Amino acid sequence: MDELAKLANVSVSTVSRALAGSTLISTKTRERIAKLAEEHNFQLNEKARNFRLKKTNMIAVVMMVDIKSGQHISDMFFLQMLGSLADALTAQGYDLLLTHIAIEDMPTIDRSRAFRQTDGIIFIGQGNQQEHLNRLADLGKPMVVWGAELENSHYCTVGTNNELGGYLATKHLLNLGRERIAFFGDINFPEPQQRYSGYCRALQEKGLPIDKSLQHNVPFDMTHANTEIHDLMQQGLKFDAAVCSSDLIAIAAIDAFNSYGVKVPDDIALVGFDDIALAALTQPPLTTVKQNITQGGHVIVRKLLAQINGDPASDTILKTELVVRRSSGAW
Amino acid sequence: MDELAKLANVSVSTVSRALAGSTLISTKTRERIAKLAEEHNFQLNEKARNFRLKKTNMIAVVMMVDIKSGQHISDMFFLQMLGSLADALTAQGYDLLLTHIAIEDMPTIDRSRAFRQTDGIIFIGQGNQQEHLNRLADLGKPMVVWGAELENSHYCTVGTNNELGGYLATKHLLNLGRERIAFFGDINFPEPQQRYSGYCRALQEKGLPIDKSLQHNVPFDMTHANTEIHDLMQQGLKFDAAVCSSDLIAIAAIDAFNSYGVKVPDDIALVGFDDIALAALTQPPLTTVKQNITQGGHVIVRKLLAQINGDPASDTILKTELVVRRSSGAW
DNA sequence: ATGAAAGCGCTAACAT
C-alpha cells in the first residue's frame, strides 16, 4: 500500500480511503488509484485489515462428532446443509471455518481458535449439549443453532417443524391402515423427541394407545442403526410400519428387514425424514418428511448476521411437508 | 497481555515468551505467568498474532461445484473426506476454511480471500480444471489436490490407484462370466478416465474387444446419473454388467434398472467405486472399489505441511482393494 | 479533498 501511495503520489491514507470507496476522495483520484492497484496486481493484506478492524469475516460451523461411532451426526443431510451455508455466507462476504469437534470437547470449545477467531458460530444440530450451548450463548458470541426450538435455550434456533413432521408421517401411515407403527429415533435428542411427540399426537387423535415398546433409540449413524434394527428383528418385535428419524435410518431399516425376508412396503411400511437426494433412488424409494435445507441455510445466515450487527434474532420454525413415494405403500 | 505483564511485574515480552513456552524464561516465571493467565482467563489475540507472524494457521479446502447441476462433485465421499481432513488438520493445529466455488469462478480464485488468507490450499477433486490448478501452483502457494496423478501437473496429487481399481472391478466381473460390461463414468475427468483405462486393460488381458458403445459419460450427481441411465435403458443398450465410477452412480443405476424390471445382480452385475458407508446397506449391497479416505486425508495434510515448511512433496498413490458384496453376483 | 500520525496486540532482534 505504501508503494501504491508513492506511485500515485498520495499518502497511504488516501489509498486506503480510495480502495474502501470513501466519498471523501475525489472520484478522479479514486479511479486513478483503483487503476494503479489493478495494474500492479495489488492485494490488500487481509490479516492486517482484520487485525485493525477486530473483525475476521469468518463464521465457524461446528460439526459435532459422536465419540462412540466416530461418525458425523447426520451424514448426507449435513453435507447439503454445509453447501447451503457456504453459499449463503459467501454471498454475504463471509468465509466458513469448519470445525470438527468431539462431543466430549464441548466444555472447552470457547477456548478454541474456531470460537475466538470468528465473528459468529453456527451449530448444525445441538445433540444433547443444550447446557454447553447455553453457556456459550451467555458469553455474548453471535450464534445460531440448527435444530429443535427448546423451552429454555439462550440461543437462536432455526429448524424444521419436527412435531408436525412426525405427525404427518404417522398420520399418513394410519390413513393407509397401519396400526402397529414403530418409531426409530433417539428421543434423548431434541429433534427426534419432537418428532416422537408428533407421532404420539397422531396416534392419540386416532384413539390409539401409545405402546412404548414400539419406540427405539436408534442412533443416527447408519451402520449402528442397522445393527440395532437387526437386533429388534431378532427379538421378534412385531409391527407393520415405522417412522424413522432420518432417511439414512430408513435405509438401514430396509436392509435389516430384507435380512429377515420382511418386505417394504408390503410387510412394513416406512417413512423417513430429511428428503436427501438419495431418498428418491432407494429400493423402494422413500416416503419422507422434507426438510428445506436451502432455505434453512439462508435463514441461519440471516439470523447470524443480524446478531453480528447487534440486532436481536428470533427463533424460526420452517414449514415442512410429506413427500410420498413407494416405501409407505400408498401406491 | 499488557495487563498480565503489569500483574506479573514483568514486561510484555516476558509474558509473550512465557506463554509461547520459550526456554529463555525461567520455569518459575513461566509457571507464574501461566497461572495468572489462567486465573484472569486471558486469551491470546490470534488476529494480532497471525498478523505479526504473517501466518493464518488456516488451510482452505475447496469444493468445486458443478454449474449445471448445482451439485457437489461427489456427495458422501466428499463429506467423509472433509471429516478426515478436519481431523488431520486439527491435530496439526490448523483450522479448515471451507470454500464452495463454482467451476466458472476458478479463473479468479487467486483473488479470493480463501486463497489469500490461508497458508495452504487443498482441492478435493480436480474436475477438468488442470490448467487453472497449474496456474495456481505456479503462484507458489502450498497446495495439494486429491485425485488422479497427471503427467503434466505442476502440483502435488494424492489419490487412489484408479487404474488398478478399474482393473480389479472389471476382472472380477469377467471372472464371474460376464462379457458385455458397461462403464459408467465421465472420462473427460481424470479419475474416471484412469478407471476406464483399468477397465480396458482387464478386457484386453482377457482378449475381449473394447466396445465404445458400452462406455457412457454418466455424471457424478446421482439424480442426473439416474436420468442418464434411464435413457440408456430406453435406448435398449444391452449389457450384463457395469463398472460404475462411484457408489452413488451404482445406486442410481440400480434404481434405473428396477424401472425396467432388470434385476441386480441376476440380469446385470454391478461394481461401484468409493465404498462409502452406504454401500453395505443398499439393496443389494454393493461390490465396490474401496478408497481409503481416512488415510487419504492424513496423507494430504502431511504433504501440505511439508510444502508449508519449504520441503518438496511428491505425489502419492494409495493402495486400493475390491470389497465384494452381493451386487456383483459372486454369491 | 488530502496528509500526518497514532495505534491495534503481538513477536523478536538487540541490549543488558
Added chain:
DNA sequence: ATGTTAGCGCTTTCAT
C-alpha cells in the same frame, strides 16, 4: 533471564 524497542499493514482521528 529479562527489558527495550521497533514494526508488521492497515484504518481513522485530527489537522490542514
